[in-house]
Amino acid sequence: MSGFDKVVGSYEEAMAGLEDGMTIIAGGFGLCGIPENLINEIKHKGTRELTIVSNNCGVDGFGLGVLLEDRQIKKMVSSYVGENKLFEEQLLAGDLEVELTPQGTLAEKMRAGGAGIPAFYTATGYGTEVGKGKDVKEFNGRKYILEESITGDFAIVKAWKADRYGNLVFRHTAQNFNPMAATAGKITVVEVEEIVEPGELEPTQIHTPGIYVNRLIKGTFEKRIEQRTVREA
């Protein structure tokens, strides 16, 4: 039975084995659906020279932004990094490398990495900086560039509910990059709001099957909102 019990007892255990220079794939879009406590554990651990693959880099003082404070990040692979000043500073100072990757290409690279597809052709980025130096091939009269997949030493993921088999369900738009990230880590670590009994999740409604999940931990979350926009009731 124990073989499928993915639950670990502490955040320290959840991130055990993370070493300097490793690549981490992180779920989340902006501050939505980010594994905030796993990120804090990485900060606490002090691991350095990290390559982080994530659509964004959090904000100053929250999310992946906290890893900038002690310069733990060597390189970001992201589609949009406009939310933090510290990021800009380190980038301009040459202390931080960034590989800007179109959002859809980034999502597809993670999926491909998890699915055993080493590379795929896409129209996105053809004729732009993104396409420079990449293989070009024509299909049906249109030109496409070859993009290679991404895998990570670790993937860090935030889900809503899980059972101990590691089956995951995401809440609302907090799904975003998390399911692809989950498939693309050599070690995939997931933190969730709630761990339910096996059988409570309907098999056809599981977003991420437990086969992709190595470690699971229940956390409590701040869920900071980046742009609170409301209308009159």
Add this chain to the structure above:
Amino acid sequence: MSGFDKVVGSYEEAMAGLEDGMTIIAGGFGLCGIPENLINEIKHKGTRELTIVSNNCGVDGFGLGVLLEDRQIKKMVSSYVGENKLFEEQLLAGDLEVELTPQGTLAEKMRAGGAGIPAFYTATGYGTEVGKGKDVKEFNGRKYILEESITGDFAIVKAWKADRYGNLVFRHTAQNFNPMAATAGKITVVEVEEIVEPGELEPTQIHTPGIYVNRLIKGTFEKRIEQRTVREA
């Protein structure tokens, strides 16, 4: 409001525009989750010279097998076609062409077709008949072959529940190839067991968003079982 009401009134309307020589992508695995009534409508319509992309070709007298009776199929793209005698006869007589495609490659080709990816690399089939004549490229010391995506003039799909926006939910393992097929048709036609009110399907639990669906019809289904296997109670 009418713009998003995908429901059509008859099977004739559902398959309107299907012409000789077209390519149809069909969901289903064996006889499970097959669009049986849409197939019967194609038989009734008498359309010929069809290329059909489907994991299997039904059985003699049921599912896609009925389209063999009047030789409506010119070519099958399938991973396994061992269930019907008529198929074998027509194949050996040279009346039918078959492009055997590994099951995972077939699923991925449909997904890629729907997702704007014209081609992808895969290890599946390298060094076999399947890989012959295809581009080979090495990634991280392993060789992969280039497989091109598939799209169809029509896609025919069987789902469990839908709302009139065309949002779909599949039941148990009747999901199989249906979600990918749904994305890969120029015209995607779906038949379902039940049409529910908009809002009844939980947004995060929809398997196929309505954007992929052009026409929707409620049917009644025989759901024939290919291999009934049981154990003692």
Add this chain to the structure above:
Amino acid sequence: MSLSREQLAMRVARELQDGYYVNLGIGIPTLVANYVPEGMEVMLQSENGLLGMGPFPTDDQVDADMINAGKQTVTAITGASIFSSAESFAMIRGGHVDLTVLGAFEVDVQGNIASYMIPGKLIKGMGGAMDLVAGADNIIVTMTHASKHGESKLLPQCTLPLTGAGCIKKVVTDLAYVEIADGKFWLKERAPGISVDEIVQKTAGELVVPEVVPEMEF
């Protein structure tokens, strides 16, 4: 008078059709949602994984797990679906979105668009814009015709790093509606009260001007 942001959005909204799935970029494009013609229904796609985006939430509806691609809190309409980023871009890159509206810094006569980077100044990233312009058949660019300093944004050749090559066919500016074909801009409509001369003067790329240039209707 050059068009206001609202008038720009109103003009773009005339390109909507009943049953369209539409992706609206940040800024002026977002305003288009306010001008969907009566009796018409469109569904908004937000590339972080939401089809059927609704209005902003009321104060008590705010949910950190419910945001749009601009990272703003939003709601979902009846009939919405929510999915992963890979699924969202499968939709976009697979050409399933009927209309994409986005802003730009520059467009040129080849249909190139530059909208995400000003070297040395602005290096935030392209987000989903490169996927959107590569995946859509039907794209409308909205922007001011010229910069604050009067420099044309409709160029013979983009000067900034491209977001996409050869993908833009329609541009709605505060002065005109222009189409792009055969390596030229084609003037189709002028903003009410704007002279053809002013448009010609503020268009750096080759502009074909027909004998009659109708005024925009909203």
Add this chain to the structure above:
Amino acid sequence: MSLSREQLAMRVARELQDGYYVNLGIGIPTLVANYVPEGMEVMLQSENGLLGMGPFPTDDQVDADMINAGKQTVTAITGASIFSSAESFAMIRGGHVDLTVLGAFEVDVQGNIASYMIPGKLIKGMGGAMDLVAGADNIIVTMTHASKHGESKLLPQCTLPLTGAGCIKKVVTDLAYVEIADGKFWLKERAPGISVDEIVQKTAGELVVPEVVPEMEF
């Protein structure tokens, strides 16, 4: 005595580990599920889109929408997940399945496997077999050591069309357990009561025989 089908399955089952995700092919491989060691839990993957395949249903549980890759009616265990064929093969091709067990017509010293086609005789198709052998690191082939006519199935070079190239490292036959490395077969175990001579005689490809060949344990 050569192994029975059940004994073959029992021997393969010894390769299982607690927490393994396993894909079992049609025929003898399917029987492996009956011999999971006590106290150990494995999860069966069925490539039509089911992780956590359970036993056949009782008569009143039969559901046409609930089948396995062999098109047989099945059940799902607690903790199962059900998904599309693309997701299923993402799992398989992405190397997430810990062990794959499948039958074969032939294997050879290069680790090639032929299992899906006999030209002019059997042209049913490869189903998911090519994906499985390309996607898995850990594959066990189970088959009889020789055909009914005594022809070896462990060859210097496969004669039939390949299912996969250079992917097989372990073979359990009714006579022996053999590993493949460095272009040779390596005899590791013999079936109880089977002589090394018989195995040597029925192995056409180069076979390395150690001084002591232990008997299989179940």
